Amino acid sequence: MKEVRFFYAPEATITEELPQDEATHAIRVLRLQSGDEIFFMDGKGAFHRAEITLVTNKKCMYRIxxxxxxEPTWRGHIHLAIAPTKMMDRVEWMVEKATEIGFDEISFLNCRFSERTKIRTDRIEKIVVSAVKQSHKAWKPIVNEMLDFKNFICQPREGRKFICHCYxxxxxxxFFSLISSVSQEESLHESDDITVLVGPEGDFSIDEVRMALDNGYESVTLGKSRLRTETAGLQAVSMSNLARRI
Known part of the structure; x- marks a missing residue:
């Protein structure tokens, strides 16, 4: 059986040309030619089957x-806000696996006990795109720039909001009991959106926890085990996806 080749083309129906990175992979690695069939996702909910119409040294044109x-496989909007760890490879692993499982948005928090205050979102974006293609997801999660904790929690958000901590x-x-206690029929009358906060290795400060509670966040635990930051983030996404599974 011929291998199905998936690409990511966010402007698929507008340009009819693969983005530069995807075109380079198609031409130089896969050595695709005119007439070959490809599949791609636009990251907005659709798969497209296309035929390559023209290949040059730098361009790969197609016809849809x-x-x-x-159709979505989970209800609502799952948003993880997490303080990145000092070792970026752990954050990148978490983002890759969370994308494969399925969520909608990730934000990075600068907290009182954060060990990392800057992050390359362009690199995170590439990891997300790669995981979207590998796991055949029709939607690409949104990747946001880092925000100070206070600025993040003060922004209005739909649905239920949670903060995970160890105090x-x-x-x-x-956490899982709270988000899975509402049936699909009951959820028709309220938002299915979930925003969940995960702190740095040293946890949120107690003042940050109280500030979040004052802004409508619910205090939750992810279980009895004490988890690393990236494990907690992945656990939160997994629980949210499972609770909102259609």
Whole structure:
């Protein structure tokens, strides 16, 4: 059986030309020629089947043969906001796996105990695109620039908002129990959106936790085990996806 080749083309129906990075891979690595069939996702909910019409040293042109609009596999908008770890490879691994599982948006937080205050979102974007293609996702998660914790939590957001932390003096409820307790029928009357915050290796400060609670966030735990930041982020995405699965 001939291998299906997937590419990412966000302006698929407008340009009829693969983006430069994708064209380079198609031409120099896969050595595709005119007449070959390719598939690509636009990151906005559709797969496209196309035929290559022209290949040059730098360009790969195509003609769309069929557009296949996809149905979402989870309800609502899953947004993970996380403080990146000092070792970026751990964050990149988490982003890749979270994309494969399925979520909608990621933001990076600069917190009081953060070990990293800058992040290359262009590199994260490339990792997300690669994971979208590998896992055949029709939607590409949004990648946001880093924000200070206070600025993030003060922004209005739809749906339920949660902050994960380890402080014993602040009461917490089980995250998965809270988000899975609403049935699909009941959710028709309220937003299915989820925003969940995960702190740095040293956790959020107690003041940050209280600030989040004052801004409508719910205090939660991801389980009895003490998790690394990237593990907690992946756990939060996995639970959210499972609870909102269609």
């Amino acid at each position: 043969v069929e557009t296949m609009q996809q 014993e003096e602040v009461s917490k409820e089980d």
